[in-house]
Amino acid sequence: MADKPFGSVISDRMTVSVYEQDRFNVHELVAADALPLHPAAHVLHYGSACFEGLKAHRGSDGVVRLFRLDRHAERMRISADLLCLPDPPAELLTEMVRDTVRANLDDVPDPPGALYLRPVLIGTEPNIGAAARAARTALLYVIASPVGDYFDSSRTLTVAIETQLPRTTPQFGQVKTGANYAMALGITRQAAERYGADQVLFAPDGDVQETGAANFMMIDGNRIVTRALDSSFLHGVTRDSVLTIAREQGYDVEERNVGVPELVERTPQVEMALSGTAAVLAPVGALVLEGQRLTVGDGSPGPNTTKLRETLQAVQRAETPDRWGWTTEV
Ligand SMILES: Cc1ncc(COP(=O)(O)O)c(C=O)c1O
Numbered sequence: 001m002a003d004k005p006f007g008s009v010i011s012d013r014m015t016v017s018v019y020e021q022d023r024f025n026v027h028e029l030v031a032a033d034a035l036p037l038h039p040a041a042h043v044l045h046y047g048s049a050c051f052e053g054l055k056a057h058r059g060s061d062g063v064v065r066l067f068r069l070d071r072h073a074e075r076m077r078i079s080a081d082l083l084c085l086p087d088p089p090a091e092l093l094t095e096m097v098r099d100t101v102r103a104n105l106d107d108v109p110d111p112p113g114a115l116y117l118r119p120v121l122i123g124t125e126p127n128i129g130a131a132a133r134a135a136r137t138a139l140l141y142v143i144a145s146p147v148g149d150y151f152d153s154s155r156t157l158t159v160a161i162e163t164q165l166p167r168t169t170p171q172f173g174q175v176k177t178g179a180n181y182a183m184a185l186g187i188t189r190q191a192a193e194r195y196g197a198d199q200v201l202f203a204p205d206g207d208v209q210e211t212g213a214a215n216f217m218m219i220d221g222n223r224i225v226t227r228a229l230d231s232s233f234l235h236g237v238t239r240d241s242v243l244t245i246a247r248e249q250g251y252d253v254e255e256r257n258v259g260v261p262e263l264v265e266r267t268p269q270v271e272m273a274l275s276g277t278a279a280v281l282a283p284v285g286a287l288v289l290e291g292q293r294l295t296v297g298d299g300s301p302g303p304n305t306t307k308l309r310e311t312l313q314a315v316q317r318a319e320t321p322d323r324w325g326w327t328t329e330v
Pocket residue numbers: 053210211212213214215234235236237238239275276277278
């Protein structure tokens with residue numbers, strides 16, 4: 001699987017639960033090849049869709065464990081609420097994710113690969129006159145994808161800074177919904193074409209938020225600086241995990257706003273990294289600001305980024321004790 005692009009291979013089986021008459025039905029295991037969707041379905045017209053992304057890792061003991069399943073279920077419920085979709089019970093979500101892993105257990109690759117799980121919730125009511133109200137029926141499903149690295153781990157990333165356009169609207173910063181990725185897509189594609197950028201760091205009015213697919217942090221010796229939780233960005237589970245591990249390893253964590261001038265000034269001395277389920281903790285080697293390329297540190301992966309990434313992966317793979325109860329056996 002490691003040779004196939006991230007997310008392009010989908011496992012054979014998925015779990016599905018239909019929401020109708022104000023409740024989610026008992027979920028079923030079905031072939032992951034088609035959805036029963038009316039052309040007038042609410043999601044196709046009014047964007048009523050949210051999703052999650054988490055991983056199941058095969059430990060060095062051969063046991064498969066999900067990483068921070070409860071946090072991802074919690075975040076999905078926040079997304080559903082903000083999109084006026086029905087609230088999927090946490091127990092249903094977690095059982096559907098576990099059953100999806102169990103049904104595709106042979107697809108869980110050995111490290112550094114993992115089985116990526118994608119729970120999705122969509123409004124299905126066939127009604128093209130329902131722009132101003134919530135869908136009355138919905139579909140919750142969980143698909144799986146055996147994946148390797150999202151970013152090529154042998155090199156550092158180039159990140160372009162966008163100082164004007166936002167990644168999302170103010171009310172959807174914390175929501176994991178397709179509309180946010182659609183907003184970022186054109187800007188990200190242009191930065192890739194012009195500067196060979198892997199990601200765009202959104203900093204509207206010079207206020208650093210996050211990239212199109214990961215949270216951003218700056219590491220200066222034993223100090224980590226990252227934006228404090230607010231409604232402008234997605235509250236990454238990896239961000240929380242990295243900060244928790246870092247605090248325990250004696251790092252000082254500063255959660256505060258960072259402006260582009262500070263970023264530029266500190267670029268030669270610090271490490272920068274992107275955190276996310278797919279990105280893990282990916283080192284940034286260069287920033288591009290208004291067409292100008294700035295090397296981060298000496299351009300190679302920094303020691304702190306590497307150390308924190310390895311510690312996180314050791315917990316995920318049960319190579320070190322999980323003191324926080326982050327992993328769930330399936
Ligand atoms: C926009 C955005 N921010 C941050 C993240 C990181 O979140 P997490 O660490 O929970 O995967 C992701 C990845 O899902 C993302 O798409």
